[in-house]
Ligand SMILES: Nc1ncnc2c1ncn2[C@@H]1O[C@H](COP(=O)(O)OP(=O)(O)O)[C@@H](O)[C@H]1O
C-alpha cells in the first residue's frame with residue numbers, strides 16, 4: 041500500500057512551557073506558561089537536517105536521537121509512512137532538565153508538526169489520539185496535557201488511555217519561576233520516588249488537590265494550603281536540597297510555592313502587584329522570571345508568525 045502524501049510547504053509549531061504537579065497533583069495537574077519553543081518543519085527530498093538555536097544548541101544531537109525528530113518518526117509511522125527527507129529548525133527557549141516541561145514541549149511539537157505536514161494527518165490522528173501518543177512517549181500525561189490544551193489541566197488515565205480536561209486559571213495569578221543553573225533530569229527525580237506512600241499522605245494530597253482546583257480557578261486566597269504536597273517533593277530533596285529550602289522559605293513568607301514538575305525549578309504564585317517583590321525573594325543563584333499564563337496551548341502558526 042502506498043504511504044501518505046506530504047505537504048510541500050513548511051509548518052511552524054509553537055509549544056508552551058508547562059509546570060506539572062503544582063504541589064499535590066502529582067502526574068495529574070499541569071499549567072501552561074508563556075514561554076515557548078518554535079519548531080519549523082519542511083518535508084525534503086532526502087536526508088535529515090536539524091538546526092537548533094537557543095537551549096540545547098551546544099549539547100543536543102542533530103540526528104535521529106533528537107527528541108522532536110523521534111516524536112515525528114513515531115507519528116509518521118502511525119500515519120502510514122515516513123517522508124523521504126526532513127528539515128527541522130528549532131528555536132528553543134524552554135530550559136532543559138529544569139522541571140518546565142521541555143521534553144513534553146519537544147514531543148508535542150514533533151507530533152503536531154508530523155501531523156500537520158501529512159495530508160490527511162488531522163483526520164487520521166485526532167486531538168484525543170495526539171494526547172494519548174504524547175503521553176505514551178513522555179511517560180506521564182500532566183505536562184503534555186497542559187502543553188497541548190493550554191491553561192490549567194487535569195489529566196488522568198482511563199482504561200490505559202490518557203485523558204485531560206482544561207480549566208481556565210484565575211486571571212489574577214502571576215506565576216514566578218526560580219530556575220537554578222544546574223539541571224536535574226526528570227528520570228533521576230522520578231527514580232527517587234518510593235513505590236508506595238503512606239495512606240495518610242495519599243489522603244492529605246487528595247484533599248489538597250481537590251482544593252487546588254478551586255484555588256487556581258476561583259479562589260487564589262486558598263493557594264497556600266491548596267499547594268501542600270506529601271507524596272513527591274520531599275522525596276526528591278536529595279537531588280535538589282536548595283529547591284526544597286526555597287519552597288520552605290517562600291511558604292514561610294506566605295507565598296504559595298512548589299517544586300515545578302520534577303524540579304529543580306521552584307514555582308510561586310504571586311499576584312499582578314506583588315510579582316516583582318516575590319521574584320526578588322530568592323538569592324542571586326536563581327534566575328527568577330515572572331511568566332504569563334498560556335491559555336491557547338500548542339498551535340500550528342502561519343510561517344511568518
Ligand atoms: N527542544 C528539545 N529538543 C530536543 N530534545 C529536547 C528538547 N527539550 C528537551 N529535550 C530532551 O529532554 C531532556 C530534558 O527532559 P526532562 O529531563 O524531562 O526535563 P524537563 O523538565 O525539561 O522536561 C533534555 O536533556 C533533552 O534530551
Ligand SMILES: N[C@@H](CCOP(=O)(O)O)C(=O)O
Nearest residue numbers: 060067139140141226301302
Ligand atoms: N509528574 C512529573 C512531572 C515532570 O515534569 P518535568 O517538567 O520535570 O518533566 C513528575 O513529577 O515526575
